[in-house]
Structures are given as structure tokens and as C-alpha cells.
Amino acid sequence: MNLVILASVGIAGVQTTAQIPDHSTFARVLDAHVVEDLVDYAALAAHGDVLTAYLEELARPSQAQMDAAPKAVRLAFWINAYNACALALIVQHYPIEKPGGLASLLNAVRGYPANSIQQIPGAWDRAFCRVASHLRSLKQIRDEVLRPLEEPRVHFAISCAARSCPPLAPEPYVPERIEEQLDTRVRAFTADRRHFVVIRNGRPVLRVNKVLDEVVGDFGGRDGLAAFFGPFLSEEDLAYLDANGPPKIEFLDHDWTLNDTAVFGTD
Secondary structure (H helix, E strand, O other): OOHHHHHHOOOOOHHHHHHOOOOHHHHHHHHHHEEOOEEOHHHHHHOOHHHHHHHHHHHOOOHHHHHHOOHHHHHHHHHHHHHHHHHHHHHHHOOOOOOOHHHHHHHHHOOOOOOOHHHOOOOOOOOOEEEOOEEEOHHHHHHHHHHHHOOHHHHHOOOOOEOOOOOOOOOOOOHHHHHHHHHHHHHHHHOOOOOEEEEOOOOOEEEEOHHHOOOHHHHOHHHHHHHHHHHHOOHHHHHHHHHHOOOEEEEOOOOOOEOEHHHHOOO
16 A cells, blocks of 8 residues: 555554655755855745745645644744745845835834845735745744744744844754754854854853844843853853853844845855
8 A cells, every 4th residue: 555545544644744844845945045154035036946846845734733743843844934934035025125105214214224124014924924734924933833842942043034144054954853953053153253252351241143132031031041052152261151250141233134145245
């Protein structure tokens, strides 16, 4: 009896496995369009059929199937879903232009660049991406699905399509390697001075990416955030913190310029 017949007679587990993607399609998207810590949006917009195919795969599972899946499967699925939906949002509006009117004035006051995801009306709150059989917004995926999984490392894995956001990984997240992959993203974050700086001058200061400010509660507050980074610090930084007391947390300025190869180029 083949898998199609097994699924048709409703054998639990076989049907679920058949519906949840293995993310190999997304691997093709990332391999073709992620260049270092940037994205070639022009090429993705011109050749978006593979991304479209992956979005169709994300739409197929039911919410019940996802709820019943192991945590590692859910983490990989929803992180990839957030990143794929963010890519789709940019492609739908590429090249990004200011919306005009009052929204444009408000964005100028807020300091958002002309090509920022922030120029897209409803970028965070509009339910535009069908995932697990329901239309979702980026905010819903992050706040209603990912954050309740109580895994703060997701904030280093999801990318908000800006120069100062944690960059997209060059590969999709997969259940069998999710722990290693999430640790890798945190290490990449702490190694990049655009996201993380340790200042040794009297009381130590950790200056971190402002994207963490909004979700600092997921780490147990500022003290919890400082403790979270402990295993990822160098021996020199750890020694300084041990000798000079707990660090003060500060948040770095955020650059909302689109993380686009057309803007920043590549070496």
C-alpha cells in the first residue's frame, strides 16, 4: 500500500507528515536570493515562482496539524513562515515607494527611509499571508504563535527586512537541527557590532539591537536579557562582567533601510 492510499484512509501521522513541508523549496529561495546579510529583492521579484510554491506549501497544513506537531517542527515551520511571508510582502510592493498623504508625513517624522518596509501600509498588522489554512499578519505569527512557544532565540531568527534587523539565515530552519541553528543565529548576532557591543569602561554596558526592546519581556526583562547572553560572550567579556558587576542594557539606533543588495551592494 503506497503513501497516497495510506493518507486517503486517514492513518494518523502519515497524513500530518505529508502536509507539513520539509522546507526544501524555501532552501531554493534562500540559496538563490540571500547574499551575505542582504537579499536580492529585484531578482526575487522577477523570479518569484519558487517563493510562491513555498507559500502554497505553508498554507496546506491545518492549525490542528500544527498544534499536534512536536515543538521542533512548529518552531522551524513558523520561523520559516514569518521569513517567507516577509519576503512576499516586500516582493508585492517592490520597489517600495512612500504611500503619500498623512502616512508619508508621519513616516518622515519617524525617520523611516523611503524604501523601508515601514512605508508599506499595514505591513505588520494586515493579514495577507495564508499559513496553516488561515490568513495571518506578521504580527500574528510573531506574537500569537512564535512567542507563546517560549523560545526567545526566535527573535534572532526572524528578519524584519531592514538593515538593522537580524539577517536572514542562508538556509531554512529544520526540526532536526533547530537547536544548533538557533544558537548559530545568536552567535552571529553577538559577533556583529551593528547588533551587539560590550563596553568595558567602569560598569559594563551591553548595547543591543533595538528589535529586542519590544520583546525584552520574553527574556525576563533587562536583567534576564543580560543573563541570556552570558553563554554567548567571550571569555574576556565574561571576566569583565564578573569583576565589574551586572551590565547595563542599552539599545542601539535602528536603521529601517531595506536590506536590499540594490541599496548596499555586495563585495
